[in-house]
Amino acid sequence: xxxxxxxxxLGMTFSYTQLVIDNQIAKMVRRVLQGVExxxxxxxxxxxxxxxxxxxxxxxxxxxxxxxSEQATVDIFDRKMLETWEAEGxxxxxxRATTKAKDILENHEPEPLDEDVKAKLREIxxxxx
Numbered sequence: 001x002x003x004x005x006x007x008x009x010l011g012m013t014f015s016y017t018q019l020v021i022d023n024q025i026a027k028m029v030r031r032v033l034q035g036v037e038x039x040x041x042x043x044x045x046x047x048x049x050x051x052x053x054x055x056x057x058x059x060x061x062x063x064x065x066x067x068x069s070e071q072a073t074v075d076i077f078d079r080k081m082l083e084t085w086e087a088e089g090x091x092x093x094x095x096r097a098t099t100k101a102k103d104i105l106e107n108h109e110p111e112p113l114d115e116d117v118k119a120k121l122r123e124i125x126x127x128x129x
Contacts, residue, residue: 002026016101020121024074024097031072042066076100 004011005026006019037041047062057063076096078085085091113121 001075002029016105017097020097020104021076021093024076025073036070064071 002022005022006014006016008015008018040046044060045060045067046056047057047060051057051060076093078091078093078096080088
């Protein structure tokens with residue numbers, strides 16, 4: 001169980017920036033907890049035989065196909081090479097998260113709740129009075 005998303009200072013302060021970062025971390029954790037399928041296909045046994053020891057696996061279609069599905073896709077953490085990151089303005093995770101949080105707050109339009117969900121929530125609120 002992950003809790004405390006967005007909290008700072010022992011929960012005395014809430015940060016939208018931290019919430020976005022924590023959400024990205026939770027997404028990566030959730031992907032790890034799904035586990036990894038182990039089979040001849042996912043291990044790329046045929047590709048390993050074809051490419052051979054010391055060969056380049058990064059250019060193989062199998063690698064491209066599986067890296068997209070086997071990694072959690074996040075947009076806050078920049079994994080580019082240092083020189084590229086510097087050339088693109090050295091934008092760190094906190095700055096990216098702040099920009100994303102502002103965008104969400106200004107532009108996000110939540111999907112309406114189903115009527116049965118609204119009714120259940122109303123029931124819970126009324127029972128707490």
